[in-house]
Structures are given as structure tokens and as C-alpha cells.
Amino acid sequence: xxxVLAAVALVVSAVVVGALLPDxxxxxxxxxxxxxxxxxxxxxxxxxxxxxxxxVVWGPPQAGRLPWRLALGxxxxxxxxxxxxxxxxxxxARGVTGRLTTEHEYLHEVPGVTDVGAMLREFSxxxxxxxxxxxxxxxxxxxxxxxLVFIGLDRVGLPGGAWAAAFVVLVGALTAVAVPxxxxxxxxxxxxxxxxxxxxxxxxAVWMGVSADGLFAGVTACGIALLxxxxxxxxxxxxxxxxxxxxxxxxxxxxALVVLLCHPGGRNWRGIGVAVxxxxxxxxVFAALGFWWVDGYHLVVERYxxxxxxxxxxxxxxxxxxxxxxxACGFAPFAARWRGPAVTLxxxxxxxxxxxxxxxxxxxxxxxxxxxxxxxxxVLVPDRRRLWLAAQxxxxxxxxxxxxxxx
Numbered sequence: 001x002x003x004v005l006a007a008v009a010l011v012v013s014a015v016v017v018g019a020l021l022p023d024x025x026x027x028x029x030x031x032x033x034x035x036x037x038x039x040x041x042x043x044x045x046x047x048x049x050x051x052x053x054x055x056v057v058w059g060p061p062q063a064g065r066l067p068w069r070l071a072l073g074x075x076x077x078x079x080x081x082x083x084x085x086x087x088x089x090x091x092x093a094r095g096v097t098g099r100l101t102t103e104h105e106y107l108h109e110v111p112g113v114t115d116v117g118a119m120l121r122e123f124s125x126x127x128x129x130x131x132x133x134x135x136x137x138x139x140x141x142x143x144x145x146x147x148l149v150f151i152g153l154d155r156v157g158l159p160g161g162a163w164a165a166a167f168v169v170l171v172g173a174l175t176a177v178a179v180p181x182x183x184x185x186x187x188x189x190x191x192x193x194x195x196x197x198x199x200x201x202x203x204x205a206v207w208m209g210v211s212a213d214g215l216f217a218g219v220t221a222c223g224i225a226l227l228x229x230x231x232x233x234x235x236x237x238x239x240x241x242x243x244x245x246x247x248x249x250x251x252x253x254x255x256a257l258v259v260l261l262c263h264p265g266g267r268n269w270r271g272i273g274v275a276v277x278x279x280x281x282x283x284x285v286f287a288a289l290g291f292w293w294v295d296g297y298h299l300v301v302e303r304y305x306x307x308x309x310x311x312x313x314x315x316x317x318x319x320x321x322x323x324x325x326x327x328a329c330g331f332a333p334f335a336a337r338w339r340g341p342a343v344t345l346x347x348x349x350x351x352x353x354x355x356x357x358x359x360x361x362x363x364x365x366x367x368x369x370x371x372x373x374x375x376x377x378x379v380l381v382p383d384r385r386r387l388w389l390a391a392q393x394x395x396x397x398x399x400x401x402x403x404x405x406x407x
Contacts, residue, residue, distance in 0.1 A: 003334040007326050014323035017316060025313040027364065032320040033327060034365040035403035042095070044088025045401070051081045052201065052393035059197030060385045068189065071196060072177050078200040079176035083169050087209035089400045097161035099210040099407070100168070104137035106150045106212065107164055113151055120144055121290030127299040129306045138212065140303055143296055144286075145244030146212050165210040172214030175375045176200045178221035183379050185228040186263060187341045194381045201389055202375055203396040204328035207368035211407040216245045217371040220252050224376075227259045232271035236278025242372075243279070244286055247297050248362065249372060251352035258348040262341065301361065309363055317363035324367040325353055329377040330395045332388040336380035349376035368407050 011032075018031025029036045055078050063071050087095040101107045113119050126133050127140045134140060139147050150164055158167070179199045184192035208214030220242040226235030239256060242249045256275065260268045283293060333346065352373050356362045362369055382388045399405075 001335070003338075004331055007331055007334045010319075011323045011326050014320040018320060021313065021316060024311055026316065027308040027312050030403055032317075032324040032364070033367055033399070033403060033405070034407070035399075035405045037402070038404040039402050040089070040404065041401060042089040042091050044085040044090075044095070047085035048082070048089060048397060048400070051078065051085050052390075052397065054078070055082070055197050055201045056386055056389045056393060059200065059389060060194070063193045063196040064190075068184075071193060072180065075176040075180065075196045075200045076173055078197070079173040079202070079205070080169065082201055083173060083205040083209040083214070086206055086396060086400050087165075087169070090404065096165045096210055099161065100150070100164045100212070101161040106136070106138055106147055107161060108136045109139050109147065110151055110154050110159075116148070116151060117289065119147075119151075120286070123291050124295050124299055127296065127303050129303055137307075141300055142212075142246050143244040143293060144291055145241055146215070146246070149215065149245075168212060168215045169209050171218035172205075172208040172371075174218040175202070175221045178218070178225035179375060179379065181225040182221075182228040182259065182345070183342065185225075186259065186345060187379075191340075191342060191379075191381070194385065195379050197385070197389055198332060198378045198381060198392065199375065201392050201396075202378060203330040203392050203399070204367070204371050204374055206396050206400050206405060207328065207371060207407065211368045211371075213246070213368040213371045213407075216242065216249060217375055219245060220249055220372045221375065224252070224255055224259055227256055227271065227275060228263070230263075230265075230268070230271065232260070232268070232274040233278045236275030236280075237282055239275070240279030240282030243293065244282065246369075246372075247293075247300060248356055248369065251355060252372065254352045254355075255345070255348045255373075255376065258344055262344050264341075304361060309361075312363040314360050314363065318357055318360070321357045321362060321364070321366045321370075322353070324364070325370055325374050327395065327399060328367045328371060328374040330392040332382050332392050333377045333380040335382035335384075335388055337383070338380065342379045342381075346377050346380050349373045365407065367405075 014032040018026055028034045066074060123144045126135045153163055153167060176199045180192040180196050183195050220239060223235050223238035223242055226238060239252055242252060260271045353370055
């Protein structure tokens, strides 16, 4: 309970201090979250409440009773329903179809790409701001992998915000499968079944529906699950592609090492080499096509400080970011007993979060940016499961109904 109180104190402190700081030192309308204060309801409100009630009431017993694959399917379906219903609280256009079509988002740039090869070759030259052909904010702030995903959707006949949003949520909800699969391989099936309803009712679903970071979370979680189930080459390829979705996802290497070195089947040194080989193949392909990850990273750091990252106060965000992460993972992990192999997995995610916070390259907006890491904190399952599941749901519902999230 002391850890829960400490998490609450962190959140309250971040809210109070953020409100007292000048706006030009925070650049977040509702610190520590990047959102606007706007109490509202929508068509998704009753749906979200019904999904939450169903998972709280039936989630724990059904997760323990159903055959494993059926339990995973039920968890995935619940995660989809939860994420879509939360998005619909903001309405169909504002909460779903319009999220990825603004001038700052990926779809804004898709129509301008007529030659994918040329786009990759010139990608780095368009990262910096204040030039006529600068990429939109999210395109410039990430490697070209994410942009390629949305270009690909457009090319196969699934254009526009609705298809993009649906794809993001469908992939993001895979966390409800990949996380339990990993826990089953590293800890036990019993613990994995306990995790299922918590990852299905993940508070971070507020931002998974709809932001590309939900897509990133789903992809990288699958990569980690592949490593945990001894599919090192495939896991390395998936995680290697993850690094080309977002520069910060290089920190997923911390979780990858933990999975391969702390596996109950023994340390998988060979698996590390195979996974590195798979990831290196992805790097080599992008390099051959004209994009060198290191060059992009250095340019994006420069672009980051061309914008609001410079006035945002590091002395505030270096710890307030952690409060934003609490909103995403909920308070349940802090109520769990921190012991056993699950703690090692959560600790790896927490270590990645701390490195990202200290780096100063994630000042604000981390409630969505850190989704690939915060989803792994819910492997810490408290004893009074229905109570804490309800608390997780209330956290997400409160954020989604009191605030209008920006991404």
C-alpha cells in the first residue's frame, strides 16, 4: 500500500507543480498529460463502462478456466472492445478517423509520396525543421518504418483515417496476447492467466486508440513474445523493425536481454546472437534502401530541440514524465507483491523508462510514447484482482472523460 500511496503522491505532485509553472515552461495544457481539460461523454461511454464491468466481473475467473488459446482470444477481443470504446468517447471523427490525419500526422504526408525508394533515400534530408520540404512532426520524429506502414495501407487500397485507426488498434491489442504469452514462458501459466484481464483492461488503451505508439507497442510486444518462446530469429527481425518505427524503441533491447538471459530453460546465449543477426538484417535492408538509422537519430535530436522541447523544463519533466507513465500503467502494479520472475520483466521495462526520462528526449507526451514499455508493468498482478481491475478501469475512464487527449 505504501507503493500505491507513493504513486498517488507522484501524480498529485506532478499535477500541482505543473499547474504552478508558467505555461511556456511546461507546454502541456493538463500536465503531466498532454491533453486539454474538457469533461465530456460520447457514444463510447456506455460501451466502455460495459466492457470494464464485463472484464472486472468475468475476466479473472474466465482467464483461469478457459483453454489457454481461447483465453488469449478472449483477452484480445476484450482489449479491442476496450480500446475502441474509449476512442469513441471522443466521437467517431475526433476520436478515431481524424486522429492520424492532422497536419502533424503520418497520413498528411502519404499523398505526397509517389516513389517509395526516393522517399527513403531523401528521408533524412527532410527531418530538420524550417525548410520548405520538412516532414510533418510525427514523420520527422520517427524513422521511416512507421511512415512505410501507412503508405503500405494506402497502396493496398486501405486509405484514410478510418483504416489507419483500425489497423493501429488491431495491432496494438496484440499486447493482450503477447504479454501473457511471454509471462507464461518466463514465469508460469497461472501467472499469465492472472495477467490476461489486466493487460486487456490496460489504462494505456486511452492512447492506443488512436496513436501510432499503440502500433509500436503491439509490434514490439510480439517481438518479445517470439524471443520468450525461443523464436529468436523472428523475434530479432520484429524488434529490428521496431527500431525503425521509433528511435526510442532501441531500449526494448533491455527487455530482450532479460527474456533471453532469465528464461527458465537457461540462458540463451545462442539466441542473443541469432536475434542480433535478425535485427541486423533489418538495419542492412534499410541502409541498402538509403536510410541510415544513426544519421536519422542525430538529426531527429536536432529537430526535437528546434521545437517545444527546448522551453520545456527538464527539471520538471524528468520526474513528471514518470507520473504520466503511472496514468498509462495504472496503480495496480504498485499494489502487487514485488517478487518472483515477473518482477524482473517489469524491472527491465522500468529501467528502459528511467533511461528515457533521464535522456531528456521524452519531455512530456510519454503517456503514449512509452506505451511499449508501460504495458509490461502490468505483469505485476495484485492479490485483490477484481478491486484493482476496477481501479484500472476507473483510471482510464476518468482520464478519457475529463480530458481530451491530443494524440
